[in-house]
Amino acid sequence: MSARPQTTTSVLQQQRQSVRQHIRLLRQQMPVALQTAASNQLVQQVLSQTELMRQQHFALYLAHDAELATAPLITALWQAGKQVYLPVLHPFCSGYLLFLRYEPSTPLRLNRFGIAEPQLNCTSVQPVATLDVIFTPLVAFDQTGNRLGMGGGFYDRTLSQLNPFPARQQPQIIGLAYACQQVTQLPAAAWDQPLNSVITPQQYWQFPHR
Structure with missing residues (x-):
């Protein structure tokens, strides 16, 4: 019996997983000294963006x-008088995030992923649409x-909730990454939020499609 042909979806997933494995390995092999220098350079990149620093509510x-x-960027934003929020796994809607106010005294715990x-604390929740900037992790x-x-x-899933809002009313969605995490073209999926x-x-990249 011949092997069942792979579906387009399974091929896409394999391609995406291959990129993940490659980039994660590059990231993990980076010397600690370079990681530290990069995190400090990131702070300077963010603080130098005048329009960005006019905003008040930052999710990290x-x-x-x-x-x-x-961590250095969070401290710098606190020192600049900005409000900082962190993601929390949604307790009722599986697969979604909530964003909670984060201050130096905020107690932390590890979620099921060890993060x-x-x-x-329901009083600390900030609706996603009312954030000014959402800094996202990425591979x-x-x-x-x-x-x-x-x-x-x-x-x-969480950012897809913003789609009914006009672009001018949405938070800025900004990825944070090392330069080595850039690829020429990703195998994109229909559910990806740009x-x-x-x-x-080293650089501030801006994309016109949002």
């Missing part, structure tokens, strides 16, 4: 799996603003 994330460290997040991005995550779809911009330690 705590780095995991050798992602570009965000630190604020303890759930890879391409020159047209496509984003590839870890595969769980949490950000794509980025407005990507900031690396």
Whole structure:
């Protein structure tokens, strides 16, 4: 009996997983000194963006799996008087995120993926549509603003809630990444939510489609 032909979806998933494995390995092999320097350069890149720094409500994330460290950027935003929010796995809507206010005294816990997040407090929840900037983690991005995550779809589902709103009323969706996470073209899926911009330690990329 001949093997069953692969579907387009399964081929796409294999391509995406191949990119994930390659880029994650590059990230994990980066020397600690370079990681530290990159996270500090990221702060300068963000602070130098005048229009961006006019915003007030910034969602970030705590780095995991050798992602570009965000702790220095969070501290810099606090020092600039900005409000910072972190993602929390939604307790009732599986596969979605909530964003909670994050301050230096906010207690953290590890979620089921081993990622630190604020303890759930309904009074600290900020509706996603009222955020000004959402800095997202990513595994890879391409020159047209496509984003590839870890595969769980949490950000794509959560950001899809913004689609009914006019673009001018939506938060800016900005990926944070090392330069080595850029690829020429990602194998994009229909559910992918594109980025407005990507900031690396060396460059600020802006994409016109959002």
